[in-house]
Amino acid sequence: MKTRIGLIDDHQLFLKSLSLMIESFREYEVVVEALNGKDLQEKLQTGTSIPEIMLIDVNMPVMDGVATARWLTEQHPGIKLVALSMNDEDKTIISMIRAGCCAYLLKDTHPTELEKALEEINSKGFYNGDASNVNYRRLIISQDKDQQFKVTGRELQFLELVCSDRTYKQIALEMGIAERTVDGYREAMFEKFKVASRVGLCLEAIRKNLVRL
Amino acid sequence: MKTRIGLIDDHQLFLKSLSLMIESFREYEVVVEALNGKDLQEKLQTGTSIPEIMLIDVNMPVMDGVATARWLTEQHPGIKLVALSMNDEDKTIISMIRAGCCAYLLKDTHPTELEKALEEINSKGFYNGDASNVNYRRLIISQDKDQQFKVTGRELQFLELVCSDRTYKQIALEMGIAERTVDGYREAMFEKFKVASRVGLCLEAIRKNLVRL
DNA sequence: CCCTACCCCGGGAAAATTCCCGGTATCCGA
DNA sequence: TCGGATACCGGGAATTTTCCCGGGGTAGGG
Incomplete structure (x- = not known):
């Protein structure tokens, strides 16, 4: 039984080609593709099979990554969320983690790293790549700073x-x-x-x- | 004989998965992948086969799309250049066209559209998608303004x-x-x-x- | 009730910015 | 050889910014 993956990204080319790549992993299959949070909500209602892991782009129009992740955490707590972004600002990472993501991947991650990440999430329930090597202490501090x-x-x-x-x-x-x-x-x-x-x-x-x- | 394609994008995930997608097109094969212009220069020197069409991301660190396109136009005038970007600002488009690109594709283009674009570039030598529907007159005017x-x-x-x-x-x-x-x-x-x-x-x-x- | 957070104000003085007037030198292409 | 573009500089003055000193008020929670 393959692990079911969902993808959300507003760039069609990336969405489709990432989908292809994940399908090529053999352990995984893509069951939902959406261009943004709104799109996903509609697609989930039409009775597609619910994915086990959802990869969510952070920067999107209409309904962005943070909002989507928050909604999924609410409505589908069973799905494991992974933030996917090209931006490694602490602020972005922290807000995705707070929105319920159990991993944060950068778009310039290597494909094999992605596969490894998916495996770890499947087994351990979370993944800490180099993007998350930024120690949490610093994240929390910078979060505190932001509050100021x-x-x-x-x-x-x-x-x-x-x-x-x-x-x-x-x-x-x-x-x-x-x-x-x-x-x-x-x-x-x-x-x-x-x-x-x-x-x-x-x-x-x-x-x-x-x-x- | 497949048409040889080169890819330049700083996001590994996108680069690799787009490569996969293009390989799946059957008429095309990817012969070079690079993370930026500098990387490409090095890879071309090591005697990889020269691609016929090069897809170039606009936003990159180290050596960006415009610089890379300019360099390729100089050094490898035989290669047809295609700009690839998520940003549809007139200014960006115009500078890539001026740097020698014969097409401008947005990253939220649909894969089939990409294939169509590649075909047209191969046969006609250029491609005008909806991104280029922006009339050239306006582009030139805004360019004139920019020149000031x-x-x-x-x-x-x-x-x-x-x-x-x-x-x-x-x-x-x-x-x-x-x-x-x-x-x-x-x-x-x-x-x-x-x-x-x-x-x-x-x-x-x-x-x-x-x-x- | 006080304490805190937010919002509001006057006057004076030093420093930086903005805007004038003027000028020289070089390099490059017509 | 002449313009034109570029880079460079001095002195004076009006305006704006910056930084001090000080003083009000209201609203809300402990």
Whole structure:
């Protein structure tokens, strides 16, 4: 009896060719392919056989990896979830793990490594590849750090205005507050982000995805 | 005689599984696989057979798609180049076409479409999928606009330093020029990018991918 | 009730940024 | 040999940013 695998990735080429590759492994067969979380929900309803392991891409339109993993953890707790991503940011890994994934694979993993991972997940129930070699302590620390970067609604609004061709005077006007108050926000943000200039703040805000470009 | 295909993509999983898929097409065989342009150069030197069609990922570390395509156009003009990307920005497409690609495929293309594309490239020498339906007029116009944003080496260096927590004094020191000269660069850039502050300049530089975050 | 978190504000001064005026030198291709 | 592009520099001044000092208020939980 082959182990049933499900795949979710928004890139058709990757989805189909990965499917081919997994079929070539002999121990595994692909029973569901979906382009995103929404697509998967529909396909599962039509009575396809439920996979034992689900490989989930993190970056997807419509319903992304985190949301999909969370939904699967809720609705199909029996399925073992594996995050699949090209991005090895701690933040992404942590949120997929928290969403219920028992492994995190990078897209530049070697195929034999993938097979090994699938085996381990099948037997042990989890897999720690080099992507997860990042020790959990560091993950948790960086998670803690991230929490310190939580900003209030007003601060976020300020950050967005900071990331533009505007003077603080204009920002004050736009926020409906005094210039001095804007100073206060700047100082608070400089402190939180450990920067010393508006440009530095601006760059950090973008890096942390608090502001979209 | 099968048509020889070469693949370049930095994601091992995708590379290997796409290779599998193309092998399954029966009319094609994969003769070279590389993780980036540099890797390809090395592999071509070791006397592997030269492919007739090369599929090139656009986003890669070390030596990216554009650079690789340019190099191949120079060194191996016989090879037909196909850009492969998940990103359908006009700018990316145009630069790959200009670098010598005769087709542009998106990674969410369906496998059958890929096969069709390969066939067309083989017979006609080019392929226009829906990604290229974007009319060329618009592409050329946006390209013209982009050309106004070409920057000299020194200006690029300046832009990178601008996008950091540094004062102009420090930038002058780092570039080995007088502070006044830095003023000149700033003024030139403000003019080119139509911005009025360092933050605005910084954001534009990032948006135009002149500076990496 | 106090403590904490968030939000708001005034005034003054040093430092950095922005914008003017002017100038020189080199290299390259028409 | 002439323009044009590139790189370089000085001095002065207005504006903005940055950093201090200080002071309010409200809302919510222990």
